[in-house]
Structure formats: C-alpha cells, structure tokens
Amino acid sequence: GAVVSQHPSRVICKSGTSVKIECRSLDFQATTMFWYRQFPKKSLMLMATSNEGSKATYEQGVEKDKFLINHASLTLSTLTVTSAHPEDSSFYICSARGYRHTEAFFGQGTRLTVV
Amino acid sequence: AQKITQTQPGMFVQEKEAVTLDCTYDTSDPSYGLFWYKQPSSGEMIFLIYQGSYDQQNATEGRYSLNFQKARKSANLVISASQLGDSAMYFCAMREGTNTGNQFYFGTGTSLTVIP
Numbered sequence: 001g002a003v004v005s006q007h008p009s010r011v012i013c014k015s016g017t018s019v020k021i022e023c024r025s026l027d028f029q030a031t032t033m034f035w036y037r038q039f040p041k042k043s044l045m046l047m048a049t050s051n052e053g054s055k056a057t058y059e060q061g062v063e064k065d066k067f068l069i070n071h072a073s074l075t076l077s078t079l080t081v082t083s084a085h086p087e088d089s090s091f092y093i094c095s096a097r098g099y100r101h102t103e104a105f106f107g108q109g110t111r112l113t114v115v
Numbered sequence: 116a117q118k119i120t121q122t123q124p125g126m127f128v129q130e131k132e133a134v135t136l137d138c139t140y141d142t143s144d145p146s147y148g149l150f151w152y153k154q155p156s157s158g159e160m161i162f163l164i165y166q167g168s169y170d171q172q173n174a175t176e177g178r179y180s181l182n183f184q185k186a187r188k189s190a191n192l193v194i195s196a197s198q199l200g201d202s203a204m205y206f207c208a209m210r211e212g213t214n215t216g217n218q219f220y221f222g223t224g225t226s227l228t229v230i231p
Binding site: 042043049095103107 | 148150152157158159160161162165167206210215216218219221222223224226
C-alpha cells in the first residue's frame, strides 16, 4: 500500500503556544487529506477535509481559527493547533487518498500533550 | 442515524480460532465502499480489506475475509486462525460515492483480544 508519514509522533507543548503537525504522502499524490482527532478508546472524529490548493472544509463544531489546515501541495498537508490548551491534548491522525485509490492511507498519528 | 454501527465493544478469541467482528451500515447511495482498519496500541491505522457495493464476491485478503450481506447492510470481518498479534482495535468504515474527497465514516470500533 501507499505510505503516509506523519510528524511528529509525540509532542509536548506549553499552554498558549502553537504546534504544527505535518502529513506527507511519500509515494503518491494525495488529492485529498483528512484530519481526525481521537480520544482514548474512542472512534476517529473527522475534523476537516482538505483538497490540494483549496481551503479545508471543517466539520461542524471544529474551530477553523484554532485548527489551521494547509494543503499547499499534492504531498503535504499541515495541521496547526494555535494557542493550544490542555483540552486540546489528544491523538491527531491524518489520512490521504489519491485519485486512483479506493482506500485511505493513514499516518502514524501524533500524540499532543499540552501542559 | 449512525452511518456505521459496531455493536461489539470488546471480543475475545482463542489463538488459532476464527472470530467475526460485526458491522452494519446505513446509506441510500447505491455506490459505496466498505473498509476495515486495524489500530494496534501504537496508534497507526492499518488498512485490512475493502468491499465495493457492486462487488459480487466477498472480499478476501489472506486471513481476513469480509462477509458482505447487502440486503441486510452488514459487512462483518472474519479473521481466521487468530494470532496474538491480531489483538487490537478494529474499525469498520464506509465511504459513499467515488469522489476522492468524500469522507470516511467510522464505527466506534471493536477491541479484539487474542488469548494464548
């Protein structure tokens, strides 16, 4: 299958700072990338869908000014958590899909801890 | 209504036995895809198997098979000859239509524990 790399895998940051998470498709062009948040022992909650070169589509209840998503190229999307607070601590995971793929491929996930 | 329903929060299976993980779905779109993903404790999501709504045969991938019953809107995952490494969370997912931008709907997952 295709490879999606997500970085960093773990990050600890101070409250009030911003954190950027990168999601790269290594061997295919990702026409669409999805960003999810997952609470412990829960399902994946879709935060936003981003298509290359266009603005991300956010799900209801997700603050677009707090969770900035950029999909500047066909191989890279970034999620920036701005002015992070302890309640933003969570597992964030991206997935990507190319035009010829049926399935979506996931990154390794990022465990964010805000202290 | 929930798009994907997984009614088994936790399942146990003896090593080398087969286990079935249930999944039902809800859609009015005639074109859709059904997926199963495995999430070990490390967190990554591993794609296991895919079934298209127009596929006549049940999908199989090694020890994984998908029992697709379209009229009942169910897509159960069967794992044969369970191994200790199969212990993980398993998520059923659905995508409606064929557009690459269409989102995937995930179920709440089933935690599978393989007992030696």
